[in-house]
Amino acid sequence: MELADAGAAGSSQGAPGPEQPGGPAGSVHDQVVPTQNSSSRVIIHVDLDCFYAQVEMISNPELKDKPLGVQQKYLVVTCNYEARKLGVTKLMNVRDAKEKCPQLVLVNGEDLTRYREMSYKVTELLEEFSPVVERLGFDENFVDLTEIVEKKLQQLQSDELSALTVSGHVYNNQPINLHDIMHIRLLVGSQIAAEMREAMYNQLGLTGCAGVACNKLLAKLVSGVFKPNQQTVLLPESCQDLIYSLNHIKKMPGIGYKTAKRLEALGINSVQDLQTFSSKILEKELGISVAQRIQKLSFGEDNSPVTPSGPPQSFSEEDSFKKCSSEVEAKIKIEELLANLLNRVSRDGRKPHTIRLVIRRYSSEKYCCRESRQCPIPSHVIQKLGAGNYDVMTPMVDILMKLFRNMVNVKMPFHLTLLSVCLCNLKALNTTKKGPMDYYLTSSMSTTSCSGKRSSVSTLLQYTKI
DNA sequence: TGGGGTTAT
DNA sequence: ATAACCC
Numbered sequence: 001m002e003l004a005d006a007g008a009a010g011s012s013q014g015a016p017g018p019e020q021p022g023g024p025a026g027s028v029h030d031q032v033v034p035t036q037n038s039s040s041r042v043i044i045h046v047d048l049d050c051f052y053a054q055v056e057m058i059s060n061p062e063l064k065d066k067p068l069g070v071q072q073k074y075l076v077v078t079c080n081y082e083a084r085k086l087g088v089t090k091l092m093n094v095r096d097a098k099e100k101c102p103q104l105v106l107v108n109g110e111d112l113t114r115y116r117e118m119s120y121k122v123t124e125l126l127e128e129f130s131p132v133v134e135r136l137g138f139d140e141n142f143v144d145l146t147e148i149v150e151k152k153l154q155q156l157q158s159d160e161l162s163a164l165t166v167s168g169h170v171y172n173n174q175p176i177n178l179h180d181i182m183h184i185r186l187l188v189g190s191q192i193a194a195e196m197r198e199a200m201y202n203q204l205g206l207t208g209c210a211g212v213a214c215n216k217l218l219a220k221l222v223s224g225v226f227k228p229n230q231q232t233v234l235l236p237e238s239c240q241d242l243i244y245s246l247n248h249i250k251k252m253p254g255i256g257y258k259t260a261k262r263l264e265a266l267g268i269n270s271v272q273d274l275q276t277f278s279s280k281i282l283e284k285e286l287g288i289s290v291a292q293r294i295q296k297l298s299f300g301e302d303n304s305p306v307t308p309s310g311p312p313q314s315f316s317e318e319d320s321f322k323k324c325s326s327e328v329e330a331k332i333k334i335e336e337l338l339a340n341l342l343n344r345v346s347r348d349g350r351k352p353h354t355i356r357l358v359i360r361r362y363s364s365e366k367y368c369c370r371e372s373r374q375c376p377i378p379s380h381v382i383q384k385l386g387a388g389n390y391d392v393m394t395p396m397v398d399i400l401m402k403l404f405r406n407m408v409n410v411k412m413p414f415h416l417t418l419l420s421v422c423l424c425n426l427k428a429l430n431t432t433k434k435g436p437m438d439y440y441l442t443s444s445m446s447t448t449s450c451s452g453k454r455s456s457v458s459t460l461l462q463y464t465k466i
Numbered sequence: 467t468g469g470g471g472t473t474a475t
Numbered sequence: 476a477t478a479a480c481c482c
Contacts, residue, residue, distance in 0.1 A: 072468040137482025
């Protein structure tokens with residue numbers, strides 16, 4: 001069987017540089033024009049169906065056949081398909097939702113603990129298929145399947161190859177060409193996608209959608225084509241159809257609220273508008289980085305790699321409210337947020353080296369803007385982190401209140417609508433590679449913390465006098 | 467618009 | 476520290 005190879009195989013991280021060694025030297029065909037999607041990667045995007053609602057239905061199976069909404073404050077942040085049939089949508093006001101659907105059952109979803117735990121179980125399950133898994137929020141994951149597809153292909157006999165079929169939908173019902181190596185790869189990808197969804201359902205009881213394509217953008221877009229609990233593969237020839245199906249540039253992942261507004265001001269509304277707009281002018285308006293990236297997106301091109309997420313970079317807890325206008329009130333809320341965070345971070349095992357306080361001030365109608373202050377966590381506090389302790393609360397609350405007073409003039413009236421505490425700059429405790437001095441170094445001093453100008457001698461003294 | 471997350475500047 | 480993006 002003849003296979004027409006469209007692109008360079010091997011690199012699963014896409015974007016082979018132009019100077020990368022290619023075919024036989026001196027060949028006339030060396031001048032490969034690296035046009036769109038010369039990538040031969042196979043990427044899957046996995047998107048759980050109404051994730052929070054699913055978790056709630058697993059917790060309480062009596063909810064399964066009822067219209068269910070998950071509530072945070074006065075919003076229905078997500079709902080199951082029973083509720084959607086009756087007109088409830090995501091981020092709908094609770095009053096509107098109840099009006100549309102009086103039988104709607106609401107559960108409070110402000111505590112994300114169970115959602116977060118289930119979310120990581122999904123990511124871990126996917127990591128068993130391939131370690132290259134990137135999380136996007138709690139309910140979406142990208143996996144780079146390139147390598148495992150290639151492995152499977154090598155095991156296939158030629159008679160099995162000719163009997164290869166797709167699992168799930170093919171976007172646009174495009175005919176499959178088994179002589180096209182990229183079609184073959186994507187079909188194998190679709191079968192792995194089905195295996196992943198089966199495993200999610202059998203092991204975790206979760207349903208979701210999957211999209212298989214040659215890059216993250218396209219995989220994400222195509223995963224949503226057939227919606228609850230189905231999967232779709234995009235063959236390269238239908239790429240343009242898929243991106244033209246977006247009716248506005250704001251629908252393009254990577255083009256957010258701000259950029260969409262600026263594009264609209266330039267008269268750019270559709271994907272085609274963006275494709276044909278002058279690159280030079282776009283670069284002047286948005287900066288070269290954003291301009292080049294989003295214009296590529298408009299052609300369905302996306303060479304960004306699937307970056308393994310690994311453990312979280314930060315832990316945060318926030319609470320929003322109608323009004324907080326006194327320091328004591330703020331302190332009580334901050335204490336609650338911090339207590340929960342300390343529990344989470346001690347279960348993680350790593351130690352945060354930075355703490356941040358975030359506020360949102362009341363403003364009549366301006367776009368909600370947040371302000372933050374952060375500072376290093378003193379090393380003696382870091383050390384005490386881990387075991388269930390109260391003696392770490394006091395110094396950390398003191399720090400947070402200093403950050404608070406740095407942002408908010410407490411002698412003047414104020415009106416806050418959100419408080420958030422974030423622990424970040426997480427470091428593993430014992431990354432020390434045994435040098436002569438390391439014996440004296442504690443976990444909180446390891447690696448990068450010693451690199452600064454502040455000599456390790458003074459820091460060392462703090463620890464050796466224990 | 468909640469209660470989270472990430473990266474770039 | 477903020478601003479943009481994602482869910």
